[in-house]
Amino acid sequence: MSKLVIKNGRVIDPAQNIDKVADVAIENGTVREVAANIDTAGAETFDASGLVVAPGFVDIHVHLREPGFEHSETIESGSRAAAAGGFTSICCMPNTQPVNDNATVTSYIVDRARRHAIVNVYPIGAITKDSAGEELASFASMKQAGIVAISDDGRPVMNARVVRHAMEFARALDMPLIEHCEDLHLSAGGNMHEGLVSTRLGLRGIPRSSEDVMVARDILLAELTGVRYHVAHISSRIAVEMVAFAKSRGLKVTSEATPHHFVLADTDMLPYDSNYKMKPPLRERPDVEAVTQGLINGAIDAIATDHAPHPGDEKMQEFERCPFGIIGLETALGLALEQLYHPGHVGLPHIVKLFTQNPAQILSLDRGTLRVGAPADVTIFNPDHEWTYDVSKSPSKSRNSPFDSRKFKGGPVATIVAGSIVWQLP
Amino acid sequence: MSKGLLDIESISREDIESILTRSKTFQPGPGQPFKRTAILQGRSIVNLFFEASTRTRTSFEIAARRMGAEVVSITSSGSSVSKGESLVDTLNTLGAMRPDAIVMRHAASGAPHFLSRYLPVPIVNAGDGTHEHPTQALLDALTILDRRGTLEGLRVAIIGDIAHSRVARSNIFLLSKFGAQIVLCGPATLLPPQIGQIAPGIELTTDMEQAIRGADVIMMLRVQLERQNEAAFPAAEYFSFYGLRLEHIEAAKSNVIVMHPGPINRGREIASEVADSQRSAILNQVENGIAVRMAVLERVLAQ
Numbered sequence: 001m002s003k004l005v006i007k008n009g010r011v012i013d014p015a016q017n018i019d020k021v022a023d024v025a026i027e028n029g030t031v032r033e034v035a036a037n038i039d040t041a042g043a044e045t046f047d048a049s050g051l052v053v054a055p056g057f058v059d060i061h062v063h064l065r066e067p068g069f070e071h072s073e074t075i076e077s078g079s080r081a082a083a084a085g086g087f088t089s090i091c092c093m094p095n096t097q098p099v100n101d102n103a104t105v106t107s108y109i110v111d112r113a114r115r116h117a118i119v120n121v122y123p124i125g126a127i128t129k130d131s132a133g134e135e136l137a138s139f140a141s142m143k144q145a146g147i148v149a150i151s152d153d154g155r156p157v158m159n160a161r162v163v164r165h166a167m168e169f170a171r172a173l174d175m176p177l178i179e180h181c182e183d184l185h186l187s188a189g190g191n192m193h194e195g196l197v198s199t200r201l202g203l204r205g206i207p208r209s210s211e212d213v214m215v216a217r218d219i220l221l222a223e224l225t226g227v228r229y230h231v232a233h234i235s236s237r238i239a240v241e242m243v244a245f246a247k248s249r250g251l252k253v254t255s256e257a258t259p260h261h262f263v264l265a266d267t268d269m270l271p272y273d274s275n276y277k278m279k280p281p282l283r284e285r286p287d288v289e290a291v292t293q294g295l296i297n298g299a300i301d302a303i304a305t306d307h308a309p310h311p312g313d314e315k316m317q318e319f320e321r322c323p324f325g326i327i328g329l330e331t332a333l334g335l336a337l338e339q340l341y342h343p344g345h346v347g348l349p350h351i352v353k354l355f356t357q358n359p360a361q362i363l364s365l366d367r368g369t370l371r372v373g374a375p376a377d378v379t380i381f382n383p384d385h386e387w388t389y390d391v392s393k394s395p396s397k398s399r400n401s402p403f404d405s406r407k408f409k410g411g412p413v414a415t416i417v418a419g420s421i422v423w424q425l426p
Numbered sequence: 427m428s429k430g431l432l433d434i435e436s437i438s439r440e441d442i443e444s445i446l447t448r449s450k451t452f453q454p455g456p457g458q459p460f461k462r463t464a465i466l467q468g469r470s471i472v473n474l475f476f477e478a479s480t481r482t483r484t485s486f487e488i489a490a491r492r493m494g495a496e497v498v499s500i501t502s503s504g505s506s507v508s509k510g511e512s513l514v515d516t517l518n519t520l521g522a523m524r525p526d527a528i529v530m531r532h533a534a535s536g537a538p539h540f541l542s543r544y545l546p547v548p549i550v551n552a553g554d555g556t557h558e559h560p561t562q563a564l565l566d567a568l569t570i571l572d573r574r575g576t577l578e579g580l581r582v583a584i585i586g587d588i589a590h591s592r593v594a595r596s597n598i599f600l601l602s603k604f605g606a607q608i609v610l611c612g613p614a615t616l617l618p619p620q621i622g623q624i625a626p627g628i629e630l631t632t633d634m635e636q637a638i639r640g641a642d643v644i645m646m647l648r649v650q651l652e653r654q655n656e657a658a659f660p661a662a663e664y665f666s667f668y669g670l671r672l673e674h675i676e677a678a679k680s681n682v683i684v685m686h687p688g689p690i691n692r693g694r695e696i697a698s699e700v701a702d703s704q705r706s707a708i709l710n711q712v713e714n715g716i717a718v719r720m721a722v723l724e725r726v727l728a729q
Contacts, residue, residue, distance in 0.1 A: 199620040200435070202535040202557030202595060272536030316514050318534035320555070 003027050004419055005040045009048025009380065013055055014353040015369035024053055026376040029418040034370055046421070048380055051413055052348060055369050056088025056119075056377025057355040059329065060362060061153070061178075061232055061256060061304035064090075064121070067108060068097025073309035073397050075109065078329075079117035080395035081307070083423035085329035086412030088377035089120040089360075089367050090307075093153040094131065101126035101137035106145035118422040119415070120377070122365065124178065127152040127166045133159055139169050148363045151178035153232060154279070154324075158184055160217055167227035176228040176254075176362060181214035181239065182206075182279060191320050193281040197266040203319065206281050208236045215239040219246045222253055230362055231255035233306050235280040237290030244299040254362050255294070256304040259328055259335035262291045264402065274315045274322035275402040278308065295354060296345050302359040305332050309398030326400050331389055333381060334408035341383060342409060348383060355379075378416040387411055430527065430548035430726050432538055433558040434599040442564070442600060445721050449568050452717040460488075460716065466495035469727050472525040473499040474516075475552070476532040481688055481712065482552050482561075486529045489719035495526075495727075517541050527726050530554075535592075548726045556590045562687050563596035565718040567604075569711050570643055573683055577604035583637040584608065585668060586647030586695055587616045593687045594647060595624070602627050611637035612647075612668060613659040634668055641678045646670050646686045649695045664694065671697045675705055683707050 006024040011034055013019075023038040024031065059082065065073040073081075075092075082090045092109065094100035100109060106123050113121035125147035129135040131154070139150060150170055156179060157163045163179075170177040187210040192198050194205020215231055219242060222229035231243055234255045246253035260278065265285040269276040276282060294300035308325025315322050336354065340346050356379075360368030367377060391404040415423040434442070454460045471490045475483050483499055490497040511519075513532075520528065527548045530538050535555030542549050553559040570577060582601055588594050588610050601608050602625035609629045610621060622630045631637050638644060649664060675682060684696075684706045692698045701708060 196620045196623050199618055200595075200624045202555055202592060204556075272540045313512070316512070318513055318532070318537045318540060320534050 002419060003043035004046065005038050005043045006046045006048050006053050006378065006380065007040070009051050009053035011053045011370065012349050012352045013370040014349050015055070015357040016371055018370070019349050024370060024378065026416070026419045029376055031370050031372055031374050031376050033372060046380070046414065050382070052352070052381050052383060054352045054379045054381065055356040056367065056415070056417065057086045057333070057379045058089045058359040058365060058368050059087045059305050059307070059332070060091045060302060060359045062090045062092050062307040062329065063095065063309065063325070064092040065309060066096060066112060067105070071397070072311050074116070075112045075121060076116035077395060077397045078307065078309070079113070079119045079121060081327065081329040082119045083415045083417070084395055084412070085331070086333050086379040086381055086415055087119060087329060088379060088415060088417045089122065089365060091122040091124050091148060091363060093124055093151060094126040095154045099126050099131050100124070100142070100147070101129050101131065103138060103141040103145040106142045106147055110146045119417050120367070122146070122148045122363070124149045124151050126150065127157055127177065128162060131155040133157045133162060136162070136166055136169065139173055139175070143173055143175060147175070148365065149176045149178050149230070151180065151232065153178065153180045156180045156182045156184065156214060160221065163218065164221050164225060167221055167225035167229070171225055171227040174364070176230045178230045178232050179214065179218050180232050180279070181211045181218065183210045183213050186210035186213070190281070191277065192269070193266045193283045195266060195284055197269065201271055206279070208238065208283060208287070211236045211280055212238045212242070215242050219251065219253060222246070222251055223249070226252070228252040228254070233258050233261060233280060233304070234294070234300060235261040235283050235287060235291065237287045240290045240294040240299050244294070247299065254301045255299070256302040256359070257291045257295055257300045258304060258306045259332045260326060260402070262288060262295060263335050263339050264288065272319045273402070274317070274319055275326060275400050277319065277322055277324055278306070278326050279324045292339060292345070295340060302362060303332060303336055303354045304359065305329050309396055310400050311398050315400045326402060327394070327396050327398055328401070329396070330394060331401065331403045331406070331408070334389070334411045335403070337383055337410035338408065376416065376419040379412060380414040380416070381410065381412045383410040385410060430542060431550045431560055431722055432542060433551060434560045434563050434596045435558070439603045442567070442603065445564060445718070445725060446568055446571065448721040448724065449564070449714070449717045452720040453714070460492060462492050464494040465724055466490065466493040466727055469526040470496040470498070471527050471529060471723065472520055473497060473529045474520065475499065476502045476530070477553070479531055479553070481715070482531065485712070485715040486552060486719050489716050489723055492716070493720055493724065495723070513537060513541065514544060517545050521545050521547050527723065550722060550726055553592055555592065557592050558596045559592040560596050561715070561719055561722055562593050563600040564722070565711055565714040566597055566645065566685060567600055568714045568718055569685065569707050570683060572710065572714070573707065574642065577601060577606050579605060579607070580642040581607045581609065581640055582643040582645065583611060583641040584645045584647065585611045585634060585637060585670065587649055588612045588621055588647070589616045589618050590650065591647045597645060598625050598628065609637045609641070615659050634674065635677065638674050638678050641682055643683045643685060644670065644678060646684070646696050648687065648689070649691060669693070669695055669697060670700050672699050675700060675703065685711055688712065
């Protein structure tokens with residue numbers, strides 16, 4: 001009978017409208033009580049004075065690279081990076097080798113996660129077989145094996161008819177369809193956002209419209225099919241407007257933004273440094289501002305990292321040959337505080353909501369709240385302490401971050417999964 | 427990071443002036459043979475060409491030898507590059523041989539910038555992808571100065587595949603620093619609107635007559651038909667609308683200078699009669715290439 005009482009923290013649980021200094025009692029892996037002055041007899045205690053005690057953070061968009069690319073990341077190493085970033089649940093995209101397009105691969109991931117991950121891992125299944133965009137993957141059996149959504153992340157489905165059918169299935173199975181919005185014909189050969197910077201640097205561009213036309217197409221198909229449709233890593237100011245428009249029409253459309261898209265613009269890139277290369281690409285300053293506004297006003301529902309590990313030898317190449325993607329689990333909270341909280345745009349409950357209640361709701365996960373009886377996943381953070389990110393110490397197997405050596409104000413202090421402390425600030 | 431010559435954008439007008447002034451001292455007088463010096467005696471230069479080039483590579487080789495440097499040229503076919511060695515490993519290997527400078531051409535934009543962050547050897551960019559070709563802009567400026575004495579206030583029309591041209595970018599940055607009026611002209615798909623904002627003093631047009639009217643200098647760019655897949659343009663009618671013909675020369679200033687970085691496609695972007703005319707400075711450009719590269723190598727190796 002393990003017991004833990006987190007003492008005197010500022011407990012913020014947007015799902016229950018709680019924001020007060022209180023204790024949180026955990027027993028046998030579930031939340032037992034949130035109240036003042038809880039009796040600590042026979043319990044371990046954690047002094048959270050001056051700290052925020054929140055439901056465990058949920059990241060609905062990560063790449064764990066296992067099976068197939070274990071030199072980049074494994075379920076274990078990725079879960080450790082998640083814990084160090086305050087995440088207690090992560091949802092992994094299906095672009096592994098083999099692709100997670102059938103129940104066998106799903107079961108493998110679930111099994112590896114059970115044995116090796118230190119946080120909860122939820123697999124996301126492919127939309128199409130091998131994510132090739134043609135034949136539908138085995139949704140229903142993958143759902144039985146544990147997937148929580150479908151997506152061909154990284155390889156958007158170009159055929160609108162295929163997407164339509166996938167949406168119809170997803171709706172019937174009550175699972176959201178997550179789209180990586182990129183028209184591959186418009187973006188072909190591109191290495192960064194198409195604009196003044198790409199023109200100066202002589203790099204081929206990825207136009208904003210390559211994202212916008214897919215968001216537009218999918219919103220129309222979402223209306224047709226009634227699916228719960230989710231836009232991954234939104235980065236275009238026009239796409240943000242379209243999502244807001246879809247919501248105003250009452251559609252079940254949601255979206256997420258990554259920290260790099262609400263912090264960095266193409267003008268912030270170190271020229272030809274592949275740690276600034278990702279999809280969608282870093283866009284222009286007005287896009288960064290629109291994404292930030294979307295997170296403030298609700299057009300964007302959640303913060304997700306799109307944690308995308310690539311080992312050094314893949315990133316140490318000519319810019320146009322490097323793969324897309326950066327790691328992001330450990331820097332997400334710090335960047336959210338920097339961009340949204342410290343400038344006074346939103347209060348801490350809003351930040352917590354973007355990391356907990358909303359992402360959990362999008363994927364219907366039984367997480368993201370400290371409700372009595374809920375799994376005792378807790379993220380304890382300090383909104384003000386100063387620290388510097390040193391990517392060389394990351395538990396991730398990869399080092400591809402543009403935020404190395406960045407100074408942060410605020411970050412995670414301890415991560416608790418099912419009542420056990422899995423990570424603590426050293 | 428060691429100082430080489432990576433691009434024109436990041437160097438000052440004063441530095442460019444000093445390279446051009448020094449270049450003039452390396453130009454042979456009329457009918458004279460090229461000057462030889464021993465300024466770089468005992469220094470070694472590696473020419474590393476990851477992309478086919480005859481004239482630029484040869485020009486750098488001759489420039490190095492005329493100053494007494496040892497020079498080794500490596501081209502990508504037949505080297506370890508074609509055996510799958512990464513760029514960083516190739517350069518580390520060469521770096522361990524301690525050359526005094528590396529002259530590099532690469533098909534990827536920014537490849538020399540990327541390497542210069544990791545390599546202590548100064549790198550001279552001999553053309554990177556669709557980004558810059560700094561010595562080409564320097565030799566073009568020298569060629570214009572030979573005939574006009576100044577760059578300021580000149581109207582320079584650059585015509586062709588602007589989007590993919592490293593020659594255009596380097597010339598834009600250089601000419602803009604010297605107060606020239608730059609007119610960029612090409613088919614709409616090869617003329618991205620943003621290029622008008624990369625430096626001050628740029629005008630864009632898809633109309634060749636407008637570009638050429640009153641021009642002091644016409645720079646033609648090589649058209650690469652293999653780029654068809656990336657940015658479509660109707661190749662069949664290219665020469666009719668963007669090929670330089672005698673009637674264009676008559677519409678420009680009487681002393682207009684016609685330039686081309688070579689190799690030229692006669693009948694595709696430039697008519698033979700124009701390429702071989704009195705107004706053509708194409709061979710002067712080639713000759714000035716050596717003088718400019720001597721000045722650049724001296725400057726880089728003197729550091």
